Amino acid sequence: MGEVPEHATEAVAQPRLPMAAEESDARRLVASRSGWRPRAALDLLERPVVLGYLLMLPAAFIIFSFIAYPFAWGVWMSVTNKEVGMPWSRVSFVGLRNYFYLWTKDGVFWNTVWNSFVYTGIATVVKWVLGIWLAVLLNRVVRFQRIIRAAILLPWIIPTVLSTIAFLWIFDPDFSVINWTLRRFYTWMGWGYVKGPLWLADPTLALMSVTFVNIWRGIPFYAIAFLAGLQTIDPDLYEAAAIDGARGWQRFWHVTLPGIKPITVVVIVFSIIVTFSDFQIVYVLTRGGPANSTHLFATYAYQVAMMGARLGLGAAISLFMFPVLALVIIFQVVYLRKDQR
Amino acid sequence: MRKQVGEGFGKRLVVFHLPLFFFIVFTLFPFYWMFVTSIKSTHETYNRNVNPYIPVACTTEIAEQLRALRLNGPALMENCLYHWRYLLRDTLFIRWLQNTLFIAIVSTVVSLFAGITAAYALARLRFRGVDTFGILIFITYLVPPTLLFIPLSDLIGDMPLLHWSLLNSPWGLIVAYPTFLVPFCTWLLTGYFRTIPKELEEAAMIDGATRIQAMLRIILPLALPGVVSAGIFAFTLSANEFLYALIFISDAANKTVPVGVVSELIKGDVFYWGELMAGALLGSIPVALIYSFFVEHYVAGITGAVKG
Numbered sequence: 345m346g347e348v349p350e351h352a353t354e355a356v357a358q359p360r361l362p363m364a365a366e367e368s369d370a371r372r373l374v375a376s377r378s379g380w381r382p383r384a385a386l387d388l389l390e391r392p393v394v395l396g397y398l399l400m401l402p403a404a405f406i407i408f409s410f411i412a413y414p415f416a417w418g419v420w421m422s423v424t425n426k427e428v429g430m431p432w433s434r435v436s437f438v439g440l441r442n443y444f445y446l447w448t449k450d451g452v453f454w455n456t457v458w459n460s461f462v463y464t465g466i467a468t469v470v471k472w473v474l475g476i477w478l479a480v481l482l483n484r485v486v487r488f489q490r491i492i493r494a495a496i497l498l499p500w501i502i503p504t505v506l507s508t509i510a511f512l513w514i515f516d517p518d519f520s521v522i523n524w525t526l527r528r529f530y531t532w533m534g535w536g537y538v539k540g541p542l543w544l545a546d547p548t549l550a551l552m553s554v555t556f557v558n559i560w561r562g563i564p565f566y567a568i569a570f571l572a573g574l575q576t577i578d579p580d581l582y583e584a585a586a587i588d589g590a591r592g593w594q595r596f597w598h599v600t601l602p603g604i605k606p607i608t609v610v611v612i613v614f615s616i617i618v619t620f621s622d623f624q625i626v627y628v629l630t631r632g633g634p635a636n637s638t639h640l641f642a643t644y645a646y647q648v649a650m651m652g653a654r655l656g657l658g659a660a661i662s663l664f665m666f667p668v669l670a671l672v673i674i675f676q677v678v679y680l681r682k683d684q685r
Numbered sequence: 686m687r688k689q690v691g692e693g694f695g696k697r698l699v700v701f702h703l704p705l706f707f708f709i710v711f712t713l714f715p716f717y718w719m720f721v722t723s724i725k726s727t728h729e730t731y732n733r734n735v736n737p738y739i740p741v742a743c744t745t746e747i748a749e750q751l752r753a754l755r756l757n758g759p760a761l762m763e764n765c766l767y768h769w770r771y772l773l774r775d776t777l778f779i780r781w782l783q784n785t786l787f788i789a790i791v792s793t794v795v796s797l798f799a800g801i802t803a804a805y806a807l808a809r810l811r812f813r814g815v816d817t818f819g820i821l822i823f824i825t826y827l828v829p830p831t832l833l834f835i836p837l838s839d840l841i842g843d844m845p846l847l848h849w850s851l852l853n854s855p856w857g858l859i860v861a862y863p864t865f866l867v868p869f870c871t872w873l874l875t876g877y878f879r880t881i882p883k884e885l886e887e888a889a890m891i892d893g894a895t896r897i898q899a900m901l902r903i904i905l906p907l908a909l910p911g912v913v914s915a916g917i918f919a920f921t922l923s924a925n926e927f928l929y930a931l932i933f934i935s936d937a938a939n940k941t942v943p944v945g946v947v948s949e950l951i952k953g954d955v956f957y958w959g960e961l962m963a964g965a966l967l968g969s970i971p972v973a974l975i976y977s978f979f980v981e982h983y984v985a986g987i988t989g990a991v992k993g
Contacts, residue, residue: 403803418836621829642831
């Protein structure tokens with residue numbers, strides 16, 4: 345790494361040990377060949393302000409040009425009648441018309457709002473409960489620990505669309521495994537023939553099926569995070585609780601749950617954001633159907649903007665997510681700052 | 686199994702072994718289902734009278750060959766691996782795999798660079814604006830892609846000032862993926878850098894190293910495990926990404942694995958279930974392998990990020 349002449353000679357005012365002679369000679373050579381005065385520039389780099397801004401530059405550039413600017417651009421698009429293929433010279437400002445249209449006239453929009461809250465609410469609670477349970481179980485595993493953890497993590501780490509494709513096939517009403525098993529069970533019990541439910545073709549069932557897949561994908565994340573939280577709990581606390589006569593459930597309630605509270609908040613906030621803004625599961629399983637009954641904000645925005653070509657209206661739909669996300673994010677930032685103090 | 690005082694085998698079975706067993710079955714069943722479907726013939730897949738849990742034709746063929754102690758490759762190919770051969774030979778799957786790898790590697794390298802530098806500044810340097818920047822990074826870490834995809838697709842289609850279109854090109858995705866990878870890497874690495882004692886750096890600087898030398902020679906090598914796991918997670922995040930890839934890329938040959946499988950193996954109402962399942966399995970295996978070697982890092986990464 346000595347190729348950069350970080351400082352040219354030993355005669356710098358800071359206390360330094362003498363360098364090896366040949367190394368400093370090489371430095372001097374490089375320094376004299378490049379015409380500018382490296383010392384002044386490099387001393388500047390030693391100042392935290394200069395170095396700090398320089399080091400933040402790449403990340404700041406990416407954040408401003410590909411997150412902040414597109415966000416502002418999206419806000420602008422949402423107050424125009426922009427459509428796919430329409431040149432910006434012909435686009436006109438329509439004020440809040442897109443928002444009013446969605447709020448008052450669009451039948452699918454309110455259904456989408458409802459779905460998003462149901463989907464997020466049910467999925468978060470179930471993942472939380474099952475996640476803690478699984479974490480407690482995993483914490484007791486001694487044999488095959490690595491392989492069991494790796495297996496449990498699989499749903500979370502593999503590409504969501506690919507596993508959702510498997511569920512699309514699992515939910516197939518005619519030829520697939522759930523309804524085959526149901527039919528067999530009915531015959532076996534002597535209840536006669538049953539066709540089996542249309543998992544993805546009935547509005548309520550479809551929403552539940554979509555939620556189920558989200559739960560399946562999310563449990564590993566909760567479990568592994570809670571497991572990490574469990575391992576930070578001091579075993580003495582359990583002993584103390586046992587001495588005080590606390591039974592299993594009481595120990596869980598008074599030691600385990602408070603012990604994993606910090607990580608619980610972070611995990612749930614993160615999960616709410618990911619679930620509320622989910623796209624892939626609904627897109628693959630139902631495309632928002634049947635009859636637009638299972639849309640979430642993201643899939644409805646996609647349908648209106650990309651399939652229906654109405655970019656302005658689509659941008660308005662996805663911006664309706666913003667207040668909820670902003671609340672959750674602000675809560676998280678405040679909570680973490682309080683935590684750090 | 687850790688024995689707990691006063692717990693008999695029966696109780697252990699009910700409160701520990703059985704629930705864990707059900708969780709594992711619940712987790713792994715879809716993968717079993719993918720595998721079974723991928724080695725069935727289409728005819729068998731659509732036969733309602735056969736037990737769907739077992740690939741009958743394939744297991745019969747294997748049993749016969751085992752009994753005769755004679756390997757018959759072509760028959761095995763026809764009865765078991767038909768869909769796999771079709772996927773690898775007659776679709777663009779290999780091409781999608783190459784695209785995915787290329788895009789994921791380039792965007793990971795870019796994001797790691799920006800992430801390392803920003804994380805170092807956040808973890809070690811005190812200057813005006815550093816706290817604001819930290820909060821900004823954290824907020825962007827939580828902004829989901831679904832909030833930005835419409836304006837971003839408009840901007841990628843006609844880059845401001847440059848008037849290039851990056852639609853339908855891997856570079857469009859390489860530009861888009863750092864939007865979630867950079868905040869992620871920065872967040873993860875800031876936590877990691879903070880675990881490295883400041884004294885090491887200070888000692889090096891007293892010994893005559895400049896801050897940059899100390900950073901490159903002392904901190905970076907020590908942070909290598911953190912950098913490696915950030916790189917792995919960034920790689921898998923970009924290999925798993927779906928929404929941007931779905932919107933930006935239209936040519937079948939330029940697609941990534943998730944988009945290619947979902948859009949090219951379903952033609953209208955016709956689902957190529959065998960190929961779909963084989964593709965889903967094959968697309969998951971690399972990621973699954975990487976993770977199973979790095980489970981501990983993954984756990985440490987989550988908690989590190991939480992504590993950071």
